[in-house]
Amino acid sequence: MRRLLLCCGLALILVVLYPISVNGLSPSMNDDVLGLIVFKADVQDPQGKLASWNEDDESPCIWNGVQCNPRSNRVSELVLDGFSLSGKLGRGLLQLQFLHRLSLADNNLTGSLSLSLGQLPNLRTVDLSGNSLSGPISSDFFQQCGSLRSLSLAKNKFSGQIPASLSSCSMLTSLNISSNQFSGQLPAGVWSMRALRTLDLSDNMLEGEIPKGIEGLTALRALNLRKNKFVGEIPDGIGGCIMLRSIDLSENSLSGALPGSMQKLTLCNDLSLQINAFTGNMPDWIGEMRSLEALDLSENNFSGGLPSSIGQLRSLKQLNISTNTFSGILPDSMSGCVNLLVLDVSHNSLSGNIPSWIFRLGLQQLIFSENRLSGTMDNAFAASMENSRQKVVALDISHNNLSGEIPLAIGVFSSLQVLNLSKNSLIGGIPSNIGELKLLDILDLSENQLNGSIPLEIGRATSLNKLILEKNFLAGNIPTSIGNCSMLTSLSLSQNNLTGPVPAAVAKLAYLQYVDLSFNKLIGTLPKQLADLGRLLSFNISHNQLQGELPAGAFFNTISPSSVSGNPGLCGASVNRTCPTVLPKPIVLNPNSSDSPPGSIPEKFGHEKKILSISALIAIGAAVVIVVGVIAITVLNLRVRSSASRSAAALTFSGGDEFSHSPSTDANSGKLVMFSGDPDFSTGTHALLNKDCELGRGGFGAVYRTVLKDGRSVAIKKLTVSSLVKSQDDFEREVKKLGKARHSNLVTLEGYYWTSSLQLLIYEFVSGGNLYKRLHEGSGGDYLSWNERFNTILGTAKSLAYLHQMNIIHYNLKSSNILIDSSGEPKVADYGLARLLPMLDRYVLSSKIQSALGYMAPEFACKTVKITEKCDVYGFGVLILEIVTGKRPVEYMEDDVVVLCDMVRGALEEGRVEECVDGRLQGKFPAEEAIPVMKLGLICTSQVPSNRPDMAEVVNILELIRCPSESQDDELG
Template structure:
């Protein structure tokens, strides 16, 4: 470290040099012609070389004299200052100055250091001491990417700025760093086009600018990077055709252009990239046939061309690509027969030809693919029976749904047992379900729906303990539901509807403790609903309609905490409805055509026998033959009177004690409230301003993460002002208050203090939350702790909640589509950021998303459930997931495994809520409408346009809206493993974002 005097002298000299630089510019040019000026940093010598014969006339020049005087003026500075600033230090400090660093991730970068090699994210060559690598991925950096400082790093080889918040356009000057070999700018918010100057980075071996907002054409100059081995431009908005010349990249091993809007054919010279191992052009607008040159990609192991408009027949030469491990041609327009040459792909592990127009039989030859694990031919027009190898080849996942296949399902005795998914739905298979289905001990999904399968449900199905989804609906099944069904302890979805099943619902079904959906409608079932159904605490949907069920409804049904849908219409039930909870608001249509049912919901009173009134006559005796005037009767009356008196006195005493207790508690609550500071729940909008008298705040611990003066303008123990209260959430009351510096903040006063962990655990958790910063998260700014009072201090967001904008605004003041999409995308990014930091939100809903002044979403109330010592079902259901409709099915499991997939489910519901403008659950006059079910049904019936919010006026990008709806339904899958990760959700949203300048389409 240099002394203060050295710093002052150094700064003064720099100022003098800068001031005189312009004055001496012309002189220096003249001097450069007649002599040579040199400066040695290491020896700190300044010298002038000049031939003796030319020096005299030069010194006569007045301007030269002035320049020499200037040198004499600066000479003490040059001799007295410390060693010159290292070029790399200077460059990195300049680079840092143009950034926003909210986490102080670059705090170790100091201009006083002689070398940057010990700085965070910096690596140097041990010989030259020059910076060779800058690894700043995932540090929360933001701002425009300005390469000015980076140009000083003349030995920089690797630059990683991925997973940050950089914005603006790619600066062409980046191409001037000629030493760069690897660049990663993925997962930022860069916009604009890729500059043509990128072709000048001749040393580049790896370039990754995926997951940004780049658009326009891919420049042809990029094919000039002859040393390139990996190129990733995925998940942007690049359009137009791929320029010619990709075959020049003969060293290329990985090419990923997935998730753009590229059109035209696959480049004809793609086969010249002989070393290509990974080729992903999926999710674009490519068309035409596959180019023949592709067969030259003999080392390619990953080929994904799904979700395009490619057509024609799959060529027979596809079998020449013998290194393929993944082949995905799904969701295109390929037609004709599946080529037999696929049998040559002996290393193939996943084959996906789904949603095309393939015809004919599924070739027997595919059975030669000994490594095959996943097979998907769903959504085609394949015919014939399933080939014999389908169960013998050791496949783990088989999907042949949505074809025209027929015949019986035959499982050979020597079939391997590792099958985990079998979907043969929506075909014309017949015969019975084979008993050998039990062989597949790892089976999680069995879907044989929409076929012509007959016979009974095999009892052996109960031996598949891993089964999570069993769908046998829309068949010709008969007989009773086997008792062995109760052995499916992992079962989440059971669908046996639209068959001809008879008998009673087995009591053993109550053992399916993970069940979320039970659909047995449109059968011939008889008997009552087993009371054991009341044990299914995770159940959300029960549909027993259109059967012949009888008896009264079990009272235990009213205790099911997550029941959303209950339909017993068109049966023979009788008696009163269960009281409370879900049944207070059940739709009458779900109970219709049950003549014996009664209750207020049905406007039908229940008959009953009223007890006779008890008349107490003090002159009568309980003994009809006794003498009313006998002494024994008198003594009996006295005893009765004495007991009655004692009871009355005891009741009065209890009431008195209760009144006193409540009074004392009220006094203590007021006292505690007087010591509270204004707190703010993040679920409502903020408009009012309020202040309270200042008091002492030294009795508790107040911490501000920003390092600002931790003082409230009115003191930490101010009396709560009712006018400051803005709302109440699941964890506390909401207030607005001011800090000592006049800045407004949002304060949440926790109302679950008795459940809060110890101070040590509390502070550990809130400190963790305080470090999780993101532009779409409400900033956690501090906390206040006493054993009886805990306050959480947040950034103040003035724009109100998303709930208010969606459901309480006037029709003329609704959110336009672009803002809705930005809110969905911003929310997804914030959740992905939380999940990267191992934080689960637990409580996602529209009232917990605030809109700032710029219309950007800010997600609040994240991670608060971790402040509690234990997450039992009551706390989760009543405190955290207080809004019905956002809860993932697994939230109610007895043995809870709450993961990030719960947030994904809540996000899916939220996305549907934003697109439709409807609440997740709506209670109509005669019905309960669950948004997910309504939208899913509309999508299946191809009328999803009816679900879009009418306030949008019918003009918006249809493709975007429908894609968001589909994504929302995927996120709300009943099975957690079927939901994408939030990082994948962000990528998908970036993919489906329509260009802002695209014309809006009319929704019909």
């Protein structure tokens, strides 16, 4: 409050006393301190940059942004650039009578300029650019500005006319009032400021003709009038500004021919005249401007041929004459432009062949599109072989009349990022060495007469973003190697003669947005994995010979009917055609089928099916019962007899649970459902739920291994949460949903068994053990390599992304639930089991799955927060860190508990994250992969669910992190 009252008082003192005498103020407060404190009172300082400004100080010379003259100890410079100050410019600055430099650039100051430069007689430099100052500039502002050398009011919102009084600033060397809203005509008095070296009036709304008299500015180095509304011709007097280095008159409405006096500007480096209405030829005298490095005449009405004198511009680096009506051929003299890097002659009427000298210049960008060039490219590309290290980044010769084949020499252009040869009459095949262009971003060969097949080597161009080959005569299959072009966003192969199926590799292209395969002869069914492409905006497969059901989910649920038309064999909602059932129906063994003979099912199924050999199971089951004691045997036998008296057969397992087929429908009846195949447990059932064949136990139950009659092993999970399991209808609904999940990185659920007291889940058997044991219980020499770890992370991510696509949440992700198959691939188990329980939130926090506590997202502890897929993302992030570091999620020391996420995050902040990698991998892992993977793990374990990425995004990130393997290149070679 004291400071506020003081500032208000000081402001009042200034208003009242300043007109009388600044020297009449109390000597106890320095004039500069007074002025700056009042200035501070008028602005807001959100970042506290002016905190050092204290009204109790005798001098402001140590304040932030303030500099003083060491002799007079008075403020000479006030530089507060980028301080984020807001508010208005107050009259406090008027106290700074010895101020030479005032710079308040890049703040948020508002309001108008109420000050006059004459009130600060010693000012040399004023920079108020990059604020939001507005309103017109009064003529008083420029009065008595004779001492001013540099003024910048750029990037504000000033409006109105430029005051004629500006001409009184006779010593001004730099004037920048660009990027405002000034209007009206440019005062002719501007040319009277003979000391001007730089004049920037660009990006305003100035109009009328450029006034005559500019020849008086003999010291002018840079003139920028870009983006205004100037009309008429360039004043002939511009040739008198012989010191000009840079001229920018672009984006106006200037017309007429270029004045001949411009040839005097021999020091000019940059001449920009684009987007005007200039006419006439490119003058012969252009070669006299020998210092030119950049010449832009684009988007005008220039005509005629290019003069041979252009070859004298040996310093020229950029030449843009696009979008005019130039004709004829490029003169051979241009081979003398030895420093030329960018040549754009597009949208003209140039004719002839591509010059043979063009690739000898070391060009980086060459744009010839939309001209009348003809002939083959052979001579030009043959000459390119003379320089085996071509620097061309962009080559566009589209929309001409070129003929012949694409030269094999294209492989020399290793730096090429854009290659556009579309809309010509090229023939032959696509050169196989196109795959050597590792940096190629855009390849457009559309609308030619190319034939042959798409080369397999296209997969080596791994940077491809757009591949456009439409409207040719290409045949053969779409190469599967296209899956290596992981950056593709656009794929257009329409209107060719392509055959074969749509390769599943297309589904690997996670960034795809636009796909057009229409008007070909493609056959087969579409890969179901295409539904995983989350960025698709358009997918046109119309007018092919495709058949079967469209992929389900995501983009394909709303695909346009026109995008799939012309394929009589396709079915689904989008083509208004019901798909026939192609998968075998689940085998349901009903206990009310006792009248049927063994090996068959009831007549209502219409055909024979094998069923379990009940009597054999009884005998074998009884034979393998572990005898705990006489009483247990007696009870067990009583249960078997009781069960046999109630049904045609029964199976008895250790623990006294029943697995039976009964003719009754009471609570003791059992129901077996297999989702595919024809199981028979008659062989190997001695192992079924036998303690000796137990594979392991988890929060949801124990898992046993048994062998089917055909020799195939399966894993059976006996749920130990029977009292918590949902009703039979809800249980079956959830299990059948899980049974539809089919992914190479998921353990397949093959069926289930139900009674009110016993529930079994039948899974495929995975032989390689689990990830936890491989990470934490292996011997010293037996550890996972980096490649194995990365594959495990990526495979697990893909499986979770697939589950989330099906609206299935895992809920219980941990390393012991990641199984490893015989080929080393990860398979995720125990997914979605918590959905079998009626009260998820209470159950997951119970002691039954506390082993997963280190993987559990923080929202599990909050009953009011919805459990979503982001919980799985959190657990996956912990799993990433566990795999890379080889450490458990929570490590218990003698007197400390180490949480893995916190440890890695701390190491990252200290710049030693590489030290966190498993010590067994030291020197045997790529840091460019390991460190980004760990950072991804930390992102996935964000405390805020919305900050975690989706699993589909995680998969994309991981595929970008992975360095291209040499093995892929070998396969393509």
